[in-house]
Amino acid sequence: MTGRNTGPKTVIIGGGLIGLSIARALTERGITDVLVLERHQLASGGTGKSSGIVRAHYGVPSLAAMAWRSLPLFEKLGAEVGFRQTGYCVLVGEENVEALKANTAMHQGLGVEVDLIDNDRLSSLWPMLHVDDVALASYEPRGGFADATQLALHFSQRAREQGARIRQNVAVTRILTSGDRVSGVELADGEVVEADTVIVAAGWWSAGLLAGLGIDFPVEAYRSELLIVDAGEPLPDLPVISDLVSLQYCRVEGAGQFLVGNSDHADFGSKLVDPDGYSNIAGEASIERYAEKVMHRFPGFPDPSVTHTYAGVYDVPPDWNPVIAPVGGVDGLVLAAGFAGHGFKISPAVGDLVADLVVEGDSTDPDVPARDFRLERFAEGTPLTSLHPYAGAGEMR
Numbered sequence: 454m455t456g457r458n459t460g461p462k463t464v465i466i467g468g469g470l471i472g473l474s475i476a477r478a479l480t481e482r483g484i485t486d487v488l489v490l491e492r493h494q495l496a497s498g499g500t501g502k503s504s505g506i507v508r509a510h511y512g513v514p515s516l517a518a519m520a521w522r523s524l525p526l527f528e529k530l531g532a533e534v535g536f537r538q539t540g541y542c543v544l545v546g547e548e549n550v551e552a553l554k555a556n557t558a559m560h561q562g563l564g565v566e567v568d569l570i571d572n573d574r575l576s577s578l579w580p581m582l583h584v585d586d587v588a589l590a591s592y593e594p595r596g597g598f599a600d601a602t603q604l605a606l607h608f609s610q611r612a613r614e615q616g617a618r619i620r621q622n623v624a625v626t627r628i629l630t631s632g633d634r635v636s637g638v639e640l641a642d643g644e645v646v647e648a649d650t651v652i653v654a655a656g657w658w659s660a661g662l663l664a665g666l667g668i669d670f671p672v673e674a675y676r677s678e679l680l681i682v683d684a685g686e687p688l689p690d691l692p693v694i695s696d697l698v699s700l701q702y703c704r705v706e707g708a709g710q711f712l713v714g715n716s717d718h719a720d721f722g723s724k725l726v727d728p729d730g731y732s733n734i735a736g737e738a739s740i741e742r743y744a745e746k747v748m749h750r751f752p753g754f755p756d757p758s759v760t761h762t763y764a765g766v767y768d769v770p771p772d773w774n775p776v777i778a779p780v781g782g783v784d785g786l787v788l789a790a791g792f793a794g795h796g797f798k799i800s801p802a803v804g805d806l807v808a809d810l811v812v813e814g815d816s817t818d819p820d821v822p823a824r825d826f827r828l829e830r831f832a833e834g835t836p837l838t839s840l841h842p843y844a845g846a847g848e849m850r
């Protein structure tokens with residue numbers, strides 16, 4: 454179909470968690486003339502690869518607040534989005550004890566239910582854990598993990614029920630402007646969709662769309678490998694672990710297997726890929742390195758084996774934090790991208806923030822100042838960074 458379409462007033466580019474959460478949030482506020490355009494299928498980007506970990510542990514207060522605001526939705530939806538409230542632990546070595554204490558105090562100040570725990574308590578939560586090199590841990594009993602695709606589909610269903618339309622297999626090729634405001638988008642087949650507001654939620658691919666308007670969104674595509682490990686015996690629901698000593702994270706997967714991801718980003722430059730064509734299996738060297746770390750942390754597994762591996766791509770801005778803001782001085786143009794491997798747990802609150810920006814012109818949550826997420830911070834040299842970064846794992850928190 455080609456020609457002009459005088460349809461929706463708000464177009465959202467990208468049918469991942471973020472675009473769909475925004476569609477859900479806008480339609481909840483009564484903005485129902487919303488169209489989501491997805492070039493492939495819903496959740497086919499980074500969302501479909503997400504480990505789905507839910508926790509409020511961030512070094513940036515506004516992100517911790519967003520994660521905490523998002524948690525009640527996971528609790529409410531429960532099995533509908535595969536939420537398993539296993540609890541969540543961060544483990545640190547001596548060098549990061551002060552940072553962990555400071556971050557935990559900051560979280561408690563925001564109302565997050567979290568406590569510092571010693572190795573005895575840690576071992577009682579995770580009996581198979583080797584804790585000799587762990588100096589301190591924090592424990593969020595309400596954390597856990599859920600299924601990102603199911604959450605994205607939940608958002609899409611809510612948005613549709615509230616009036617939004619969603620088109621799949623439709624690629625946006627260009628954002629259109631008229632004077633200093635946005636006027637719509639052009640699709641791959643030449644069709645023009647007119648709009649007053651265009652929200653770019655296309656992950657890494659957002660950069661190419663914005664470049665067409667001369668707007669620079671610095672973002673890298675960083676490949677992240679995951680292993681599924683069979684422990685050799687069924688595992689009960691055990692807390693998710695962010696192991697900042699060995700730089701890995703892990704959680705139970707399915708009926709008692711174990712998902713292991715990498716938190717060591719020291720070789721960042723060597724893992725940049727084309728997100729439209731990258732290897733979907735872990736390399737031999739990575740498997741060996743990650744398996745060694747798993748065996749160190751869980752020496753008691755009776756008969757561990759790697760059952761399969763896969764890989765996903767993070768969209769990573771220079772400070773590893775997203776842009777959620779009007780951009781480029783173009784009226785009606787909003788960007789929500791660059792979630793760098795941590796957008797799942799905050800996706801409900803991201804939708805709400807974008808709805809605030811569109812409807813109210815600012816954040817309505819005093820713990821989530823809109824200025825934190827401006828694009829200009831990169832050019833101004835004021836990145837959004839952790840107040841209490843962890844040595845060796847500064848990027849993710």
Ligand SMILES: Cc1cc2nc3c(=O)[nH]c(=O)nc-3n(C[C@H](O)[C@H](O)[C@H](O)COP(=O)(O)OP(=O)(O)OC[C@H]3O[C@@H](n4cnc5c(N)ncnc54)[C@H](O)[C@@H]3O)c2cc1C
Pocket residue numbers: 466467468469470471472490491492493494495496497498499500501502503504505506507601623624625626654655656657658659662677679764765766767789790791792793794795796797798799
């Ligand atoms: C391996 C991995 C593990 C992760 N684990 C966690 C975790 O444990 N906890 C957590 O909080 N976060 C995690 N994340 C991060 C989280 O999953 C992402 O931040 C989130 O899913 C990003 O959603 P998105 O909508 O921004 O991007 P995407 O899901 O990538 O969606 C963008 C969409 O835009 C579409 N698109 C692109 N260009 C166009 C175009 N021109 N026209 C139309 N559509 C277009 C794409 O097809 C895509 O579907 C993980 C991510 C990965 C990759």
